[in-house]
Amino acid sequence: MKRTTVKPAVVTVLIADDDPIVRQAVRSVLDVSGGFRVVGEAEDGKMAAELVKETDPDILLLDLLMPNLPGLEALRVITTAGSEVRTVLLCSAISAKQILEALQLGARGVVLKKRVAELVPALDAVMRGQYWIESQSVSNVVQVVQQLAVATPQASQWQNRFGLTARETEVISFITQGCMNRDIAASLSITEETVKRHLTNIFNKVGMSNRLELALFAIEHGLVPK
Amino acid sequence: MAPQKSDEVRSVLEKVWLNSRPEALGRLATLESFSENLRSGTPDQLSWERALSAAHRLAGSLGMFGFNEASSCAAEIEALLLDGPTPDVAATVGLVERLGMLLEETQASSGEPERRGS
Numbered sequence: 420m421k422r423t424t425v426k427p428a429v430v431t432v433l434i435a436d437d438d439p440i441v442r443q444a445v446r447s448v449l450d451v452s453g454g455f456r457v458v459g460e461a462e463d464g465k466m467a468a469e470l471v472k473e474t475d476p477d478i479l480l481l482d483l484l485m486p487n488l489p490g491l492e493a494l495r496v497i498t499t500a501g502s503e504v505r506t507v508l509l510c511s512a513i514s515a516k517q518i519l520e521a522l523q524l525g526a527r528g529v530v531l532k533k534r535v536a537e538l539v540p541a542l543d544a545v546m547r548g549q550y551w552i553e554s555q556s557v558s559n560v561v562q563v564v565q566q567l568a569v570a571t572p573q574a575s576q577w578q579n580r581f582g583l584t585a586r587e588t589e590v591i592s593f594i595t596q597g598c599m600n601r602d603i604a605a606s607l608s609i610t611e612e613t614v615k616r617h618l619t620n621i622f623n624k625v626g627m628s629n630r631l632e633l634a635l636f637a638i639e640h641g642l643v644p645k
Numbered sequence: 646m647a648p649q650k651s652d653e654v655r656s657v658l659e660k661v662w663l664n665s666r667p668e669a670l671g672r673l674a675t676l677e678s679f680s681e682n683l684r685s686g687t688p689d690q691l692s693w694e695r696a697l698s699a700a701h702r703l704a705g706s707l708g709m710f711g712f713n714e715a716s717s718c719a720a721e722i723e724a725l726l727l728d729g730p731t732p733d734v735a736a737t738v739g740l741v742e743r744l745g746m747l748l749e750e751t752q753a754s755s756g757e758p759e760r761r762g763s
Contacts, residue, residue, distance in 0.1 A: 438705055440665040440668060447657045450659045511705040610721065613736070
């Protein structure tokens with residue numbers, strides 16, 4: 420029976436990522452680590468959902484951005500179909516909103532590709548019945564979901580109302596904290612030029628003309644706590 | 646992860662990178678071709694779609710091999726391209742050139758990821 424906390428001798432894994440280099444790297448890491456057997460590879464979300472049904476793996480490693488069916492939509496299909504596969508998102512970047520949505524859809528963990536060395540500890544934790552979020556094993560997922568829910572609803576409203584991207588919302592959050600462009604660039608690992616470009620787009624979208632106006636507007640409309 | 650396992654993982658990723666580097670350079674060439682089209686004022690839908698896919702894949706895979714700065718650069722290019730087939734010319738061209746330099750560095754230092762651009 421699936422969803423037991425007893426780890427089987429060999430954990431079966433399905434890898435779903437549109438990039439063959441990523442699939443090869445993940446397969447190699449699992450092979451060398453021992454105790455895992457890759458039972459299939461999917462290059463898009465639709466194929467992932469089909470292969471979960473066909474191969475019934477213990478673990479699904481699922482990328483977010485894939486052709487045909489994006490990762491979270493594929494997860495929705497898989498969950499709706501009643502599969503008991505434990506899904507771990509393996510992605511380049513993910514927002515708090517996406518983590519929240521993934522957990523609500525039944526995902527058990529998130530591993531960033533740049534932290535692929537954490538993959539095996541993450542899968543071990545998930546196979547023990549725990550969750551793996553932000554580089555650590557988590558037992559109380561309810562608390563994590565509550566924290567993420569508090570952090571994201573206002574941002575979602577803003578994004579919908581003004582057409583702001585997740586990254587633009589992040590930049591606004593830094594602006595309300597009084598951060599300079601170089602600080603924002605360092606925090607987001609982007610260049611100052613890119614920060615300026617984001618700000619120009621934000622000003623155009625929300626109809627503000629400077630940082631102070633933007634910060635006050637953001638606080639007034641509840642994007643960040645007053 | 647135990648230190649020995651950690652070393653084995655690093656070693657196997659180095660091998661995968663060495664095998665994958667030509668493919669990564671092919672993706673860079675796709676971006677450079679789009680960048681050139683953009684500079685000459687003749688970007689087209691197909692080359693934009695290919696460039697977007699190349700940037701997305703580079704952003705994901707380079708991070709796995711420890712090339713975090715190159716991965717971030719590719720992610721910035723991807724973000725620019727998501728705006729549409731005619732992104733900011735100077736920004737796109739500059740970032741593609743920078744990515745080329747960062748990938749060039751991986752040749753000299755391949756086999757030892759995680760020591761730069763973190």
